[in-house]
Amino acid sequence: MSVRLPTALAALALLAACSAAPTKAPSHPITAPAAAPTTPADDNLNAVAWSQTAIEHDLIYLQTYRDAEARLLPALNDKQWDALPKDDRVAPAKGLTPAVVLDIDETVLDNSPYQARLIKSGGEFNEADWAAWCKEERARALPGVVEFTQFAASHGIAVIYISNRAKDLDQATLSNLRKAGLPVSGPEAFLGLGTFVEDCEQVGSEKSCRRQLVSRKYRVLMQFGDQIADFVTVLANNADGRQKAMTPYMGWIGTRWFVLPNPTYGAWEPALFNNDWSAPRDERRRQKIQSLRFD
Structure with missing residues (x-):
């Protein structure tokens, strides 16, 4: 005589079987986000x-x-x-x-x-x-x-x-x-x-x-x-x-x-940061950005 499991019990059995089965790798592996560029931007690139x-x-x-x-x-x-x-x-x-x-x-x-x-x-x-x-x-x-x-x-x-x-x-x-x-x-x-x-x-x-x-x-x-x-x-x-x-x-x-x-290059550039070449490069860049007009 065959035994029929209740519907809920059958569903639980099926889930258990699935969890025991080995996981299959996706056909298209997910790649990690690209690392941020290590080379800093150069203000002179576009000019050259x-x-x-x-x-x-x-x-x-x-x-x-x-x-x-x-x-x-x-x-x-x-x-x-x-x-x-x-x-x-x-x-x-x-x-x-x-x-x-x-x-x-x-x-x-x-x-x-x-x-x-x-x-x-x-x-x-x-x-x-x-x-x-x-x-x-x-x-x-x-x-x-x-x-x-x-x-x-x-x-x-x-x-x-x-x-x-x-x-x-x-x-x-x-x-x-x-x-x-x-x-x-x-x-x-x-x-x-x-x-x-x-x-x-x-x-x-x-x-x-x-x-x-x-x-x-x-x-x-x-x-x-x-x-x-x-x-x-x-x-x-x-x-x-x-x-x-x-x-x-x-x-x-x-x-x-x-x-x-x-x-x-030229004298126009140091005119933007008070002619202070001793200032760090980032500080000179900050002052050049400050000199820009936005309207």
Whole structure:
């Protein structure tokens, strides 16, 4: 005779059998959440990526140098034309050899590979690594500058480079310029940091003394740079001081002075944290974020 279990007892028996059976692994194992990235964000990544990959970057340089070339001969023929600020014109320009004055880094030569190396290593600028990069002599010419400077030289206009590269990098720098196709008339074409100028005391990396040196021999038709200190002395590196330095010369922008973009480094950055490079990196970043506008 068969025995029929009550329905509730049958259900309990079935549950017990299931719990005793071995557990089968799911066909798609559940993965643990991805670990947080160990590499900290780098504020310079987008800036360097834009400088190296955005066609807009190249077009700005081409546009600037082509516009300058179109204006160069009229400036040459205007004997009253001079692109030095009044404080740097220490000798009358009349009768002097015409010249154009250019900064080098991020104005003439592209050093974005050095900035890319800093991003990869997580480091910051230091003089030893920078000098080593300069001595590689591998920086490429920026778009449009070779054509412009060669055009200037072909019309008897001296091409002078005023740079804050150290004076002991002169040979490597001149060699790099030549390799990149830029005209170099000789050692005097490069006025690096540490160039001695009689009766003029250079303060830090200011270029005023070197512009004064140029003014003794040349009538400057145009200046080119990626920092406002490439054109004029900045007495106070803060927002008000930078604006004050440029205000008298706003009419010269795009005619005598040609400013090029550099989002990767420059005096604009320490102006955001009171020029205090001794502050921890996180503190400098906090102050830069504080400087942003949100409306």
